[in-house]
Amino acid sequence: MPMLQMVDLHGQYLKIKDEIDSGIRSVIDSCAFINGPQVKDFATHLSEYMGGCHVITCANGTDALQIALMALGLKPGDEVIVPAFTYVASAEVIGLLQLTPVMVDVDYDTFNISIEAMKNALTTKTKAIIPVHLFGQSCNMEPILEFASEHGLYVIEDNAQAIGAEYTFSDGHRAKTGTMGTIGCTSFFPSKNLGCYGDGGALFTNDDTLAERIRMIANHGQKVKYHHSVIGCNSRLDTIQAAVLDVKLKHLDEYCAARYTAAQYYTHAIRQIDLREQLFITPVEAPYSTHVYHQYTMKIRDGRRDELKSFLAERGVPSMIYYPLPLQDQEAFKDITYYKGSLSVSKQCACSVLSLPMHTELTSDIQDSVINALKSFLNTLQ
Numbered sequence: 001m002p003m004l005q006m007v008d009l010h011g012q013y014l015k016i017k018d019e020i021d022s023g024i025r026s027v028i029d030s031c032a033f034i035n036g037p038q039v040k041d042f043a044t045h046l047s048e049y050m051g052g053c054h055v056i057t058c059a060n061g062t063d064a065l066q067i068a069l070m071a072l073g074l075k076p077g078d079e080v081i082v083p084a085f086t087y088v089a090s091a092e093v094i095g096l097l098q099l100t101p102v103m104v105d106v107d108y109d110t111f112n113i114s115i116e117a118m119k120n121a122l123t124t125k126t127k128a129i130i131p132v133h134l135f136g137q138s139c140n141m142e143p144i145l146e147f148a149s150e151h152g153l154y155v156i157e158d159n160a161q162a163i164g165a166e167y168t169f170s171d172g173h174r175a176k177t178g179t180m181g182t183i184g185c186t187s188f189f190p191s192k193n194l195g196c197y198g199d200g201g202a203l204f205t206n207d208d209t210l211a212e213r214i215r216m217i218a219n220h221g222q223k224v225k226y227h228h229s230v231i232g233c234n235s236r237l238d239t240i241q242a243a244v245l246d247v248k249l250k251h252l253d254e255y256c257a258a259r260y261t262a263a264q265y266y267t268h269a270i271r272q273i274d275l276r277e278q279l280f281i282t283p284v285e286a287p288y289s290t291h292v293y294h295q296y297t298m299k300i301r302d303g304r305r306d307e308l309k310s311f312l313a314e315r316g317v318p319s320m321i322y323y324p325l326p327l328q329d330q331e332a333f334k335d336i337t338y339y340k341g342s343l344s345v346s347k348q349c350a351c352s353v354l355s356l357p358m359h360t361e362l363t364s365d366i367q368d369s370v371i372n373a374l375k376s377f378l379n380t381l382q
């Protein structure tokens, strides 16, 4: 049986080893570990890839979100709308800056922020919305952007899981996720679709003034060295990571395509084996977005998710629960959050989701062993 793992960074590395090794070696040879020329080169290339927006690199995706909120000058007590079903970082930074996270429900099919719930959460204190493009698919940005512009709200896209995805507006024009809001944020954590060999992140914006401000905040609030005009932080992408990312960026579209192909293979096979039981709900692709499948996330009916997860584990098939607790059930948020409306879909998702192995090196052999294990589980139900 082929080796099963959630992600296969080593297999991916072996295919680009020469380029990566020489990229890393050139950084070490120059010893320009901080702000070496590779950082600027990568930012330029990423900007071209994203369609020409400003790209400001930073230390990780969480910092990117924090810097975005700082750059918009939000004040304690300002409300920021965020989906309850997401990775903690999307909301953690809101609390860290003493802003108020207003958690809203997600859409059952796409796992992304519910437009209706977002609209219902508006108060006089609302200042920003953080749509999270979860699992590799864009939120429905057009109604979000319209609502934001009607009410003077900032939009910060959490694009950590969807870099490379594209949204199609109703007039047919397309835009990369992360470039549609006031600011877009992403993470280069190793397992992300564009991942480095350590930590990294970036911010995107089309606003020149904001880009300048973001750059300044990420660099101790200084524009001129040792002259600090605002309180900032120290958040840099290091040169070795930039060298790795510059190599991997060239492969990003091919990586997204490999993930997409693998996802289609899963969906087709899973529907075939599950015709009778209808236990597995395969991912739903929204008509307005491409899907870059950061995760292949199913929902398991009838409360059988945990049982299935153990069954797979016993057969050497890894799976993960992203995410087992919606934010409203996290202790850290219990005193700082303001809720408006039901969060029952987020809860339902947390109780039923299961993500299967998904990476760029999947083969039909590997996927067949996952599918066979799912089939064995279905057989135990008869």
Ligand SMILES: *Cc1c(COP(=O)(O)O)cnc(C)c1O
Residues within 6 Å of the ligand: 060, 061, 062, 063, 086, 087, 089, 090, 132, 158, 160, 161, 186, 187, 188, 189, 199, 200, 201
């Ligand atoms: C990974 C991730 C982040 C944070 O990225 P780090 O680089 O780990 O700080 C933020 N939001 C989402 C949705 C993520 O998946």
